Structure formats: structure tokens, C-alpha cells
Amino acid sequence: MACPDCRPLARLRAGSAPEHRQVTGQVIMVVESRGSCEGVLVRTAVVTGAASGIGLALARQLVAEGHRVHLADLTPTDVLAEELGGVPVGVDVADPEQMAALADTVADVEVLCLNAGIVGAALGTPWEAPPQEWQRLLGVNLLGVVNGLRAFVPMLLANRRPARIMITASLAGLVTFPRGGAYAATKHAVVAVAEQAAMALRDTDITVTLLCPALVRSGMSDAGDDPADIAKAALAASRAGRFLVLPEEWADAVRLRAVHLLNGEEPLPPEPRADR
Numbered sequence: 001m002a003c004p005d006c007r008p009l010a011r012l013r014a015g016s017a018p019e020h021r022q023v024t025g026q027v028i029m030v031v032e033s034r035g036s037c038e039g040v041l042v043r044t045a046v047v048t049g050a051a052s053g054i055g056l057a058l059a060r061q062l063v064a065e066g067h068r069v070h071l072a073d074l075t076p077t078d079v080l081a082e083e084l085g086g087v088p089v090g091v092d093v094a095d096p097e098q099m100a101a102l103a104d105t106v107a108d109v110e111v112l113c114l115n116a117g118i119v120g121a122a123l124g125t126p127w128e129a130p131p132q133e134w135q136r137l138l139g140v141n142l143l144g145v146v147n148g149l150r151a152f153v154p155m156l157l158a159n160r161r162p163a164r165i166m167i168t169a170s171l172a173g174l175v176t177f178p179r180g181g182a183y184a185a186t187k188h189a190v191v192a193v194a195e196q197a198a199m200a201l202r203d204t205d206i207t208v209t210l211l212c213p214a215l216v217r218s219g220m221s222d223a224g225d226d227p228a229d230i231a232k233a234a235l236a237a238s239r240a241g242r243f244l245v246l247p248e249e250w251a252d253a254v255r256l257r258a259v260h261l262l263n264g265e266e267p268l269p270p271e272p273r274a275d276r
């Protein structure tokens with residue numbers, strides 16, 4: 001009988017789905033070389049914002065890839081943890097002490113997804129969003145990521161083992177849409193923090209991946225891509241050591257923004273490539 005730590009791996013070994021069988025092969029190789037319970041290596045992941053949308057999809061994908069996932073969210077994740085064989089964690093990412101406490105309870109993190117985020121109620125111009133909303137969005141979207149890095153990076157460096165950090169920003173952090181309240185500024189700032197983290201950790205075993213999706217179906221949006229597809233692609237990119245994950249049809253808009261800025265032209269609303 002596997003212990004709770006090993007339940008996800010035990011499930012993979014059963015190999016009920018074809019993709020699980022493929023992963024099972026990798027896990028068995030690891031099982032033979034290192035072990036922590038009944039000869040099974042427990043690979044640990046932490047996902048913030050795991051109760052819904054992209055975070056939930058990342059958590060599901062990480063479980064499918066053999067990780068024991070700590071499901072960190074303001075919303076309770078107990079039922080989900082039971083379903084996935086993960087660990088429920090109640091946390092407000094905007095609170096540095098709560099994030100530090102989370103890091104203290106998790107040893108040996110291999111994948112850290114700093115993903116929790118919110119949109120405000122005021123979706124107009126920046127000056128239409130009230131001060132409290134600016135504070136809340138900066139607190140969750142920007143400081144939530146900073147708090148996660150402050151809590152986990154020293155531990156990851158001390159572990160001296162390969163680890164992957166995935167930071168969810170947004171397409172709205174790489175181009176600027178005309179409206180959206182405080183959201184865009186927080187996401188542009190998250191992009192800067194992720195770039196700084198990647199540069200600072202370049203000569204270490206820790207990689208940083210910046211996830212910048214366009215619309216994704218989630219608690220935040222009724223329309224857009226399937227979060228499962230986004231999570232699968234993002235984790236594959238992170239395994240491959242890729243920094244930016246951006247929908248291809250938006251690449252030209254990112255280039256065009258830089259050209260407009262350099263030419264001293266007025267900013268234009270970004271558009272996806274027309275052939276999509």
C-alpha cells in the first residue's frame with residue numbers, strides 16, 4: 001500500500017490512460033535510482049491559484065507527470081486534493097508571511113508555479129480603477145509572485161537540485177491593451193520580475209518560464225483556449241528550458257509594439273495575426 005506521498009505515482013503505475021503509461025516508464029527509471037517511500041521518489045510541485053482555471057490545469061498535468069502537488073489557493077482545495085492525491089493549502093499569496101509558511105512546509109520542490117491572479121471590477125482606464133483595487137491587484141498579481149520568489153528561491157538554491165519556476169503573467173504584460181483597469185500594469189511588472197529572476201538564476205540549476213497566455217477559459221474568462229492545453233504546453237516548454245510561452249499568433253503584436261515605441265509613434269491597440 002503506497003503512502004499518501006506516493007499515491008499519485010501509484011496511480012501512474014496502474015497506467016489506466018495511455019499518456020500515463022508513457023510517464024510510468026520515466027517514473028520507474030527514477031524509482032530504481034532514488035527513493036523515499038517503498039523505493040519511490042516523490043517529486044514535489046507547488047501551484048498557487050490551483051483551485052481553478054490555469055492553476056487547476058497545471059496541477060492536473062503535474063499529477064499526470066508524477067508529481068505530488070501542493071494545491072495553494074484562497075479557495076479551499078481539500079476536495080480537489082483528495083481527488084488528485086495532492087496536498088490542500090489555504091494561502092493568500094499577497095501575504096509574505098503566509099507564503100513563507102507555505103515554503104517552510106514543503107521540502108524539495110521540483111516545480112513551483114506562481115500562478116494566482118485576479119482581474120479587478122473596474123475594467124476601464126487606469127485612473128478609473130479605485131485605489132483599493134490598485135492595491136489589491138498589485139498585492140495579488142505582482143507581490144504574490146514576488147512573495148513566492150522570496151519564500152522559495154533561497155530554499156531551491158540551498159537544495160542544489162534542478163528545479164523549475166513557472167510564472168503566470170499574461171499577454172497583457174507583453175503588449176498593452178487600451179483598457180482593463182489596473183490589470184495590465186501588474187502583468188507588465190510581473191514580466192519584469194520574471195526576466196530578472198531568469199537572469200539572476202542563469203548559472204544555477206533553476207530555470208524560469210514565463211507564461212503569457214491570451215484568453216483562457218477559466219474563472220476569469222468564459223472564452224478562450226482550453227486551460228488543459230495551455231498547461232500541457234507550458235509545462236513542456238518549461239521542461240525544455242524555454243523562457244517565454246506566448247500564443248504564436250500574438251508574436252507579431254509584441255514585435256510591433258517595440259517598433260512603435262522605438263519609432264516614437266503613438267501606441268496602437270494590439271491585434272493577433274489575421275490568419276487565425
Ligand SMILES: NC(=O)c1ccc[n+]([C@@H]2O[C@H](COP(=O)([O-])OP(=O)(O)OC[C@H]3O[C@@H](n4cnc5c(N)ncnc54)[C@H](O)[C@@H]3O)[C@@H](O)[C@H]2O)c1
Nearest residue numbers: 049051052053054074092093116117170215216218219220
Ligand atoms: N483566463 C485568462 O484569460 C488569462 C489570460 C492570461 C493570464 N491569466 C492569468 O492566469 C492566472 C490564473 O488565472 P485563471 O485564468 O486561471 O483565473 P481563475 O480565476 O480561474 O483562477 C485564479 C485562482 O487564483 C486564486 N486566487 C486569487 N487570489 C488569490 C490569492 N490572493 N491567494 C491565493 N489564491 C488566489 C483564485 O481563488 C482562483 O482559484 C492569473 O495570474 C491570470 O492573471 C489568465
